[in-house]
Amino acid sequence: MSTVLVTGGSGFIGSHCILQLLEKGHEVRTTVRNLAREPEVREMLKAGGAEPGSRLSFFAADLMSDAGWAEAAAGCDYMLHVASPIPPGVPKDENELIVPARDGALRALRAARDAGVKRVVLTSSFAAIGYGHPVRKEPFDETDWTNLDGDDISPYTKSKAVAERAAWDFMAREGGALELAVVNPVGVLGPVLGPDYSASILIVKGLMDGAMPGCPKLGFGLVDVRDVADLHLRAMTDPAAKGERFLAISGDCVWMRDVALHLKQTLPPALAKKVPARQLPNWLVFLAALRMPEVKVLLPELGKEKHATGEKAKRLLGWNPIPWQDAATATAESLMKLDA
Secondary structure (H helix, E strand, O other): OOEEEEEOOOOHHHHHHHHHHHHOOOEEEEEEOOHHHHHHHHHHHHHOOOOOHHHEEEEEOOOOOOOOHHHHHOOOOEEEEOOOOOOOOOOOOOHHHHHHHHHHHHHHHHHHHHHOOOEEEEEOOHHHOOOOOOOOOOOEOOOOOOOOOOOOOOHHHHHHHHHHHHHHHHHHHHOOOOEEEEEEEOEEEOOOOOOOOOHHHHHHHHHHHOOOOOEOOOEEOEEEHHHHHHHHHHHHHOHHHOOOEEEEOOOOOEEHHHHHHHHHHHOOHHHHOOOOOOEOOHHHHHHHHOOOHHHHOOHHHOOOOOOEOOHHHHHHHOOOOOOHHHHHHHHHHHHHHHHO
16 A cells, blocks of 8 residues: 555545555554644544554644655655645735645645655635636536636635645646546535534534524535545546646535435534525625625625536546435534534
8 A cells, every 4th residue: 555645634635545545454644733732633534433543643844835845755655735725714915825725735745755655635715716707508627727807706715726736737837647636626515524524514613503693695516424435535546647637526406405415404403493594686786795704705706606527536436426415414413513
């Protein structure tokens, strides 16, 4: 079996990648910004059914520092570069996200190349594909790139697009024998292993908590984190994945209200009654945005359907994601377990 470095092992996608690598018999290394997080990550993996012992080792590395990257990558066959800055809110300066996303990707690729790693799989995002474009009926696919001059470009969206472009430019310019594949997930749901999870999970949590009075007319794609991890592993070793991007989506775009109605039907009655089923009119969301900057970033997306397709991953790599409804149910069940 191979030795695989997973950057950002404390994160939602990273921890599920580690679980699947361990299950397949690989030796796994992971980077965290602070080694004090090792017990927390091991607890998350235990919640996912794994107690790897010495088959998992930890290295300290930060997206904004050169220290630790060479040591982490030395002797590895593959690297999954999952680590990425995730905003706690809306940053005052977009470079707070763009610089660590871009420079971190370049540090990871440079370390991988210098260590003789065969292939890096970079976790990008649909944010690098489907933004800054007029509304359209045809689905976005891997040939599309976000238009950074568009009117709906948040700092997070820009950071993902800039970082992925920088990665491909690095490969063309100085990648040497290193290979690159990229996974572009939409909103990621699925079993939560600990308190460190994706922004998409917060949507489900907000619906379950009754924190929202209703559903803004927001459309997005969804995919289960276990399928995202599975796609990373397929892209890591399949010859067909070399030099390719793969959009990770289950089905097509759904509205937030579709997710709310599904939760209402599947949650225990005491929780189901908290889930809002009414559609919020756009004018009310605009009013809320005057007081809440985190709502303001949603305004350009109101009423937009972003159709997308994961057919390429299915065709080239045999990927077969579960329905988004099952991912939403798994999210809710795991959140209930965490709160218990």
